[in-house]
Amino acid sequence: MTQPREVGVGPWEGPWPEDPRLDPDLLREGDRRNVEDRYRYWRHEAIVAELDTRRHEVHVAIENWEHDLNIGSVVRTANAFNVAAFHVVGRRRWNRRGAMVTDRYQHELHHPDATALATWAATGAPDGGPVTVLGIDNVPGSVPLETYDLPRHCVLVLGQEGPGLTPQTQAVCADVLHITQYGSTRSINAGAAGAIALHAWVRRHVEGQRPVRS
Protein backbone atom coordinates (compact mmCIF):
# COMPACT_ATOMS: atom_id res chain seq x y z
CA MET A 1 0.00 0.00 0.00
CA THR A 2 1.33 3.47 -0.82
CA GLN A 3 2.00 5.69 2.20
CA PRO A 4 0.30 9.11 2.30
CA ARG A 5 2.78 11.83 1.30
CA GLU A 6 4.03 13.76 4.32
CA VAL A 7 3.47 17.50 4.09
CA GLY A 8 6.34 19.84 4.87
CA VAL A 9 9.86 19.08 5.99
CA GLY A 10 11.52 17.21 8.85
CA PRO A 11 14.17 18.53 11.26
CA TRP A 12 16.87 20.79 9.76
CA GLU A 13 19.94 18.93 8.52
CA GLY A 14 23.37 20.52 8.15
CA PRO A 15 25.05 23.50 9.77
CA TRP A 16 22.70 25.48 12.04
CA PRO A 17 21.44 28.55 10.10
CA GLU A 18 21.80 32.05 11.56
CA ASP A 19 18.79 33.67 9.79
CA PRO A 20 16.71 35.48 12.47
CA ARG A 21 13.52 34.72 10.52
CA LEU A 22 13.93 31.03 11.29
CA ASP A 23 12.27 29.42 14.30
CA PRO A 24 14.58 27.20 16.40
CA ASP A 25 11.69 24.91 17.41
CA LEU A 26 10.69 24.31 13.79
CA LEU A 27 14.32 23.75 12.82
CA ARG A 28 14.62 21.16 15.58
CA GLU A 29 11.28 19.40 15.08
CA GLY A 30 10.43 19.95 11.42
CA ASP A 31 7.82 22.18 9.80
CA ARG A 32 4.52 20.57 8.81
CA ARG A 33 2.49 23.80 8.50
CA ASN A 34 0.23 24.72 5.60
CA VAL A 35 2.67 27.26 4.14
CA GLU A 36 4.50 27.67 0.84
CA ASP A 37 7.90 25.96 0.76
CA ARG A 38 9.77 29.29 0.68
CA TYR A 39 8.50 29.92 4.24
CA ARG A 40 9.70 26.59 5.64
CA TYR A 41 11.09 26.99 9.17
CA TRP A 42 10.17 30.70 9.26
CA ARG A 43 8.74 32.13 12.49
CA HIS A 44 5.05 32.90 12.22
CA GLU A 45 5.63 36.64 12.82
CA ALA A 46 8.33 36.70 10.10
CA ILE A 47 5.89 35.27 7.54
CA VAL A 48 3.20 37.82 8.48
CA ALA A 49 5.76 40.64 8.28
CA GLU A 50 6.85 39.54 4.81
CA LEU A 51 3.24 39.25 3.60
CA ASP A 52 2.59 42.74 5.01
CA THR A 53 5.17 44.19 2.62
CA ARG A 54 3.10 43.18 -0.40
CA ARG A 55 -0.57 42.90 0.55
CA HIS A 56 -3.06 43.84 -2.15
CA GLU A 57 -5.48 46.76 -1.78
CA VAL A 58 -8.57 44.57 -2.05
CA HIS A 59 -10.45 43.43 1.09
CA VAL A 60 -12.89 40.58 1.58
CA ALA A 61 -15.84 40.58 3.96
CA ILE A 62 -18.26 37.82 4.84
CA GLU A 63 -21.49 38.02 6.75
CA ASN A 64 -21.66 35.81 9.83
CA TRP A 65 -25.13 35.41 11.23
CA GLU A 66 -25.40 31.61 11.20
CA HIS A 67 -21.81 30.31 11.65
CA ASP A 68 -21.69 29.22 8.00
CA LEU A 69 -18.93 26.66 7.33
CA ASN A 70 -18.09 28.47 4.08
CA ILE A 71 -16.57 31.37 6.00
CA GLY A 72 -13.38 29.37 6.57
CA SER A 73 -13.11 28.66 2.88
CA VAL A 74 -13.48 32.37 2.04
CA VAL A 75 -10.78 33.21 4.59
CA ARG A 76 -8.40 30.63 3.15
CA THR A 77 -8.94 32.09 -0.31
CA ALA A 78 -8.36 35.60 1.06
CA ASN A 79 -4.97 34.40 2.31
CA ALA A 80 -4.08 32.91 -1.08
CA PHE A 81 -4.76 36.27 -2.75
CA ASN A 82 -2.94 38.15 0.04
CA VAL A 83 -5.77 40.61 0.62
CA ALA A 84 -5.31 43.72 2.77
CA ALA A 85 -7.60 42.22 5.42
CA PHE A 86 -10.61 39.98 5.82
CA HIS A 87 -13.69 41.27 7.60
CA VAL A 88 -16.39 39.43 9.50
CA VAL A 89 -19.73 41.23 9.59
CA GLY A 90 -22.14 40.10 12.31
CA ARG A 91 -21.24 37.67 15.06
CA ARG A 92 -17.64 37.93 16.23
CA ARG A 93 -17.15 34.17 16.63
CA TRP A 94 -16.96 32.33 13.33
CA ASN A 95 -16.38 28.74 12.30
CA ARG A 96 -12.60 28.55 11.73
CA ARG A 97 -12.42 24.92 10.67
CA GLY A 98 -12.31 25.45 6.90
CA ALA A 99 -9.71 28.22 7.22
CA MET A 100 -6.97 25.67 8.00
CA VAL A 101 -5.10 28.21 10.15
CA THR A 102 -4.75 30.61 7.19
CA ASP A 103 -6.50 33.31 9.27
CA ARG A 104 -3.42 33.60 11.50
CA TYR A 105 -1.38 35.08 8.64
CA GLN A 106 -3.91 37.80 7.90
CA HIS A 107 -5.45 40.90 9.41
CA GLU A 108 -8.94 40.27 10.72
CA LEU A 109 -11.45 43.07 11.29
CA HIS A 110 -14.86 42.68 12.86
CA HIS A 111 -17.96 44.82 12.27
CA PRO A 112 -21.15 44.19 14.23
CA ASP A 113 -23.35 45.11 11.26
CA ALA A 114 -23.41 46.48 7.71
CA THR A 115 -23.54 50.09 8.90
CA ALA A 116 -20.29 49.59 10.82
CA LEU A 117 -18.67 48.07 7.73
CA ALA A 118 -19.74 51.11 5.69
CA THR A 119 -18.38 53.48 8.34
CA TRP A 120 -15.02 51.71 8.25
CA ALA A 121 -15.01 51.75 4.42
CA ALA A 122 -15.53 55.51 4.24
CA THR A 123 -11.91 56.00 5.36
CA GLY A 124 -10.50 52.46 5.06
CA ALA A 125 -7.78 53.04 2.44
CA PRO A 126 -4.18 53.47 3.69
CA ASP A 127 -4.32 57.22 2.89
CA GLY A 128 -7.65 57.61 4.71
CA GLY A 129 -9.60 57.59 1.45
CA PRO A 130 -12.67 55.46 0.78
CA VAL A 131 -12.83 51.76 0.04
CA THR A 132 -15.75 50.93 -2.27
CA VAL A 133 -18.16 48.38 -0.77
CA LEU A 134 -19.21 45.86 -3.41
CA GLY A 135 -21.62 43.02 -2.76
CA ILE A 136 -21.01 39.67 -4.43
CA ASP A 137 -24.34 37.90 -4.94
CA ASN A 138 -26.89 37.05 -7.56
CA VAL A 139 -29.85 39.12 -6.46
CA PRO A 140 -32.39 41.29 -8.27
CA GLY A 141 -30.59 44.41 -9.49
CA SER A 142 -27.09 42.84 -9.41
CA VAL A 143 -24.81 43.48 -12.38
CA PRO A 144 -22.37 41.03 -14.02
CA LEU A 145 -18.91 40.85 -12.47
CA GLU A 146 -17.49 39.82 -15.84
CA THR A 147 -17.85 43.29 -17.37
CA TYR A 148 -17.54 45.40 -14.19
CA ASP A 149 -14.49 47.63 -13.77
CA LEU A 150 -13.49 46.72 -10.22
CA PRO A 151 -11.92 49.64 -8.33
CA ARG A 152 -8.45 49.14 -6.84
CA HIS A 153 -9.61 49.97 -3.30
CA CYS A 154 -12.67 47.85 -2.64
CA VAL A 155 -14.13 45.38 -0.19
CA LEU A 156 -15.93 42.42 -1.73
CA VAL A 157 -18.74 41.30 0.57
CA LEU A 158 -20.08 37.76 0.47
CA GLY A 159 -23.29 36.40 1.97
CA GLN A 160 -24.09 33.12 3.61
CA GLU A 161 -25.44 29.78 2.47
CA GLY A 162 -29.22 30.10 2.49
CA PRO A 163 -30.05 33.78 3.04
CA GLY A 164 -27.27 35.25 0.89
CA LEU A 165 -26.41 38.92 1.37
CA THR A 166 -28.75 40.60 3.84
CA PRO A 167 -30.83 43.57 2.63
CA GLN A 168 -28.93 45.72 5.16
CA THR A 169 -25.61 44.89 3.50
CA GLN A 170 -27.01 45.26 0.00
CA ALA A 171 -28.14 48.75 1.01
CA VAL A 172 -24.57 49.87 1.82
CA CYS A 173 -23.06 48.44 -1.39
CA ALA A 174 -22.15 50.75 -4.27
CA ASP A 175 -23.14 47.82 -6.50
CA VAL A 176 -23.89 44.14 -6.10
CA LEU A 177 -22.11 41.97 -8.64
CA HIS A 178 -23.17 38.54 -9.78
CA ILE A 179 -21.08 35.81 -11.35
CA THR A 180 -23.01 34.73 -14.39
CA GLN A 181 -24.18 31.11 -14.17
CA TYR A 182 -25.19 28.81 -16.99
CA GLY A 183 -26.64 25.74 -15.25
CA SER A 184 -29.71 25.02 -13.16
CA THR A 185 -28.44 25.65 -9.61
CA ARG A 186 -29.51 28.90 -7.94
CA SER A 187 -25.98 29.61 -6.73
CA ILE A 188 -22.42 28.45 -6.23
CA ASN A 189 -20.95 28.30 -2.74
CA ALA A 190 -19.58 31.43 -1.15
CA GLY A 191 -16.00 30.10 -1.12
CA ALA A 192 -16.10 29.55 -4.89
CA ALA A 193 -17.74 32.95 -5.45
CA GLY A 194 -15.05 34.66 -3.33
CA ALA A 195 -12.28 32.99 -5.34
CA ILE A 196 -13.79 34.05 -8.66
CA ALA A 197 -14.31 37.64 -7.50
CA LEU A 198 -10.77 37.93 -6.11
CA HIS A 199 -9.33 36.49 -9.28
CA ALA A 200 -11.24 39.10 -11.29
CA TRP A 201 -9.66 41.81 -9.10
CA VAL A 202 -6.17 40.34 -9.61
CA ARG A 203 -6.64 40.23 -13.38
CA ARG A 204 -7.58 43.90 -13.33
CA HIS A 205 -5.00 45.28 -10.89
CA VAL A 206 -1.94 43.09 -10.46
CA GLU A 207 0.92 43.84 -12.82
CA GLY A 208 1.63 40.95 -15.13
CA GLN A 209 -1.92 39.58 -14.74
CA ARG A 210 -3.66 42.16 -16.88
CA PRO A 211 -5.04 40.84 -20.13
CA VAL A 212 -3.08 42.19 -23.11
CA ARG A 213 -5.27 44.64 -24.98
CA SER A 214 -4.70 45.03 -28.72
Ligand SMILES: C[S@@+](CC[C@H](N)C(=O)[O-])C[C@H]1O[C@@H](n2cnc3c(N)ncnc32)[C@H](O)[C@@H]1O
Ligand atom coordinates in the same frame (compact mmCIF):
# COMPACT_ATOMS: atom_id res chain seq x y z
C1 LIG B 1 -25.70 30.01 -1.48
S1 LIG B 1 -25.48 31.65 -1.95
C2 LIG B 1 -27.01 32.37 -1.43
C3 LIG B 1 -27.97 33.12 -2.11
C4 LIG B 1 -28.40 33.33 -3.50
N1 LIG B 1 -28.56 34.75 -3.79
C5 LIG B 1 -29.73 32.64 -3.85
O1 LIG B 1 -30.53 33.26 -4.52
O2 LIG B 1 -29.94 31.51 -3.48
C6 LIG B 1 -24.30 32.19 -0.73
C7 LIG B 1 -23.37 33.30 -1.15
O3 LIG B 1 -22.50 32.82 -2.17
C8 LIG B 1 -22.20 33.87 -3.08
N2 LIG B 1 -22.70 33.50 -4.42
C9 LIG B 1 -23.24 32.33 -4.77
N3 LIG B 1 -23.53 32.30 -6.07
C10 LIG B 1 -23.14 33.50 -6.58
C11 LIG B 1 -23.17 34.08 -7.89
N4 LIG B 1 -23.62 33.42 -8.94
N5 LIG B 1 -22.69 35.33 -8.01
C12 LIG B 1 -22.19 36.01 -6.97
N6 LIG B 1 -22.16 35.50 -5.72
C13 LIG B 1 -22.61 34.27 -5.52
C14 LIG B 1 -22.91 35.11 -2.55
O4 LIG B 1 -22.00 35.86 -1.76
C15 LIG B 1 -24.03 34.51 -1.70
O5 LIG B 1 -24.47 35.41 -0.73
